[in-house]
Amino acid sequence: MSPTPPVSPEAAAREGSLEAPTRHPLEWRTAAFYDADALDKELERVFDICHGCRRCFSLCNSFPTLFDAVDATSEGEVAALDRKVFREVVDHCYLCDMCFMTKCPYVPPHPWNVDFPQLMLRAKAERVRREGLGIAERVLAATDAVGRLAGIPVVVEAANAMTHSRAGRSLLEKTLGVDRSAPLPRYHARSARRRLARLGSVRRPVNAAAPEQATERTRGKVALFTTCYGNRNEPALAEDLVAVFAHNGIEV
Ligand code: SF4
Ligand code: SF4
Structure with missing residues (x-):
């Protein structure tokens, strides 16, 4: 794990300030961005800071997944986590940016340099480059295209009936992996x-x-x-x- 730098009194005084955070550009064109070992070290470094802070416990499912998993280890440390937990934390992030924009006192220019959403984005990019994307993931990510299709007059009634029927939910679960008990929104022809x-x-x-x-x-x-x-x-x-x-x- 990369060492977390010490914090000067000046930097500590800035923690949680009302200034807008600094967002560094993503280095997504560099090979280092997709380096799995470097990424793992950075995930562990940031998760360890989050474990000590826990301020974002209520924002989304990423943080409770991380904190519950750490608490379930006998050491109570991020280093003891199975790497499949890292993947679950990344999967639960839907990149809303709330933790970075409104909560985190350690965002740049703080020396701890925590940009949780960008790190999640990097981990998602690394996985997609390594494993590719399945059809189900592509379909679920194409929210606008699916909405345009499902929102065609006449089609919209059939789409809503299908997504709210037992048979339709079973089909969606088998084909796209959407849990049959998950609440699904209705589509509207008039957007x-x-x-x-x-x-x-x-x-x-x-x-x-x-x-x-x-x-x-x-x-x-x-x-x-x-x-x-x-x-x-x-x-x-x-x-x-x-x-x-x-x-x-x-x-x-
Ligand atoms: S950016 Fe990701 S981790 Fe942060 S609050 Fe949003 S969903 Fe949660
Ligand atoms: S993202 Fe920042 S505020 Fe949120 S838990 Fe991690 S260190 Fe704490």
Whole structure:
């Protein structure tokens, strides 16, 4: 495991500060990025810091998976973990960036240089390069394409009926590995983007009587990132949010 550098009083004073973290570029074009031994050492180094900190225990399933596994070892140390636990921790990360952006006091420029999501991304990239991707993984990752297909009028009713029937869930489990008891979202033919375009709110204010007002630090406008899930599975969320923005004279 690479040594974790000592922390100067100045660096310690910056821990958990309100400044934006520094994100170093990913060195994904270099051979070192995919070096399995170096990656393993870095995973162990960062997991050990996380084990001592445990601040992110409630953010996602990656952290409880790590902490429960460490607690189950007789040594109570990351070094004692089976490497299949490392893989489970990586698999549970869906790269939302929450731990880096909002929680971690050890992000760069702190000398401990913890960027948990980038490390998970590196571990995922290394595995894909070594093992490749199966068809099921490719299909499940193509959320926009699947949503576009499942959202075709007429097809959408059949897709929703299939994903919410016992026979359909059994089929999904056998073909794509989706646990039959996992909650699945419904698809909508009228996506959020389509609904918002119809409202005319994508390019101009909904509430023309209350135009946007710039402030000292903002332009009075926001860009709404609907996400694949919001666009295809929960379009009412975007509609409601735009209605709130419009009510407050904020252009979307
Ligand atoms: S980036 Fe990954 S590890 Fe961090 S909170 Fe999100 S899902 Fe969890
Ligand atoms: S990512 Fe940072 S805040 Fe979260 S558990 Fe690890 S060291 Fe603690």
